[in-house]
Amino acid sequence: MQNNPLISIVVPVYNVEKYLKKCIQSIVDQTYKNLEIILVDDGSSDNSGKICDEFAQKDNRIKVIHKINGGQADARNKALDIMNGEWVSFVDSDDFVSPYYIENLHYLISKYDVDIAITSFVRFYNENTKLSSSKISNQEVLLHNPDEAVKNMLYGKYYSVSPWSKIYKKDLFYNNRFTKGKIYEDFELMPIITSQSKKVAFCDVIDYFYYCRQNSTTKSDFSQKNMQGYEALDSLDRYFSNNLSIKNVLKDIRALSPLTDLPKIKISSDNERVLFDEVSKNINHKRLFILLFSKNINLKLKIKIIFFICFGRHTYAKFERMRLKKRINKIINNEKSGVVYE
Structure with a gap:
């Protein structure tokens, strides 16, 4: 690998004028300079497209694509089609990254000869929360083979299934694209891409700051469109049909998913019922009971499973909805605790 390869950073943009400047500036300010920054304005109706153009005029590393709205997956795909980098990383337009984001990821791919490198992220709910970051120094680096990485990703252990806070060798996207029109496009694609890598490196240094907007975190709705998450599980189950260990993980995720989804349904209409x-x-009570003894499930989730089994789906959903709303409001209203470490 070249010592200083061109790295593409893809940012899908849609109606985020309030957050966009901070996001783009954090990318422009990277300590690693050999970048291709691709901003995809996905038919924004606010000033987002104009902001992208203004940054492009000041920095020749920035390319701007203006397109008709097609969704986040389509925006990412457009960037993948034109990118020139040997490596690619994704950043959402209402988030921002540390100055060392790409430098740290580049360090991992260079030193450990991996196809995917990952660093940690935090969720923050308060725009005024002070956040810090650092270069990789003596932090432990974990190396995972493809199967281990897919399992960790699906369980949310060490890293998430989201495409951001990671860097990928461009070859992984030669025959892979995000599925347009689906809201769980990353959940379906990322495990597949990870399974096609030769090795994954992870370092628990915080480089990515994921902003949870108040209007998106306090609402509790689950529509028919959200059932695409279960369709994505079906798709992954077919893809990994010959991999028994990953199929078992997918069974676990399917059993656990209602614990997250049911509290989002208010049951105020016949359609919601x-x-x-x-x-x-x-719901698979037998699978949930087995998960109580699994090392892959943390104590908090095991407590939820026990509550769910003992009190039933309706009582569990009502209680969990109240608990989540109270917790999020507390975080939002307290600047010092306005961050959640992952």
């Missing part, structure tokens, strides 16, 4: 029952079809 039907949806509640549809999600409930994925």
Whole structure:
């Protein structure tokens, strides 16, 4: 690998004028300079497109694509089609990254000869929360083979299934693209891409700052479109049909998903009652009981499983909805605790 390869950073942009400047500036300010920054304005109706153009006029590393709205997956795909980098990283337009984001990821791919490198992220709810970062120094680096990495990703152990806070060798996207029009496009694609890598490196240094907007965190809704998450599980189950260990992980995720989804359904209409029952079809009490003894599930989740089994889906959903709303409001209203470490 070249010592200083061109790295593409892809930012899908849609109606985020309030957050966009901070996001782009954090990328421009990277200590690693050999970058191709691709901003994809996905038909924004606010000033987002104009902001992208203004940054492009000041920095020749920036390319701007203006396109008709097609969704985040389509925006990412457009960038992948034109990128020139040997490596690619994704950043969401309402988030921002540390100055060492790419430098740290480049260090990992260079030293450990991997196809994917990952660093940690934090969620923050308060725009005024002070956040810090650092270069990789003596932090432990974990190396995972493809199967281990896919399992960790699906369980949310060490790293998430989201495409950001990672860097990928461009070859992994030669025959892979995000599925347009789906809201779980990353959940479906990332495990597949990871399974096609030769090795994954992870370092628990915080480089990515994921902003949870108040209007998106306090609402609790789950529509028919969200059932695409279960369709994504079906798709992954077919892809990994010959991999028994990953198929078992997918069974675990399917059993656990209703614990997250049911509290988001308020059951205030007949359609919501039907949806509640549809999600409930994925409940597998036997699998949940087995998970109580699994090393892959943390204590908090095991407590939720016990509550769910003992009190039933309706009581669990009502209690969990109240608990989440109270917790998020507390975080939002307290600047010092306005960050959640992952």
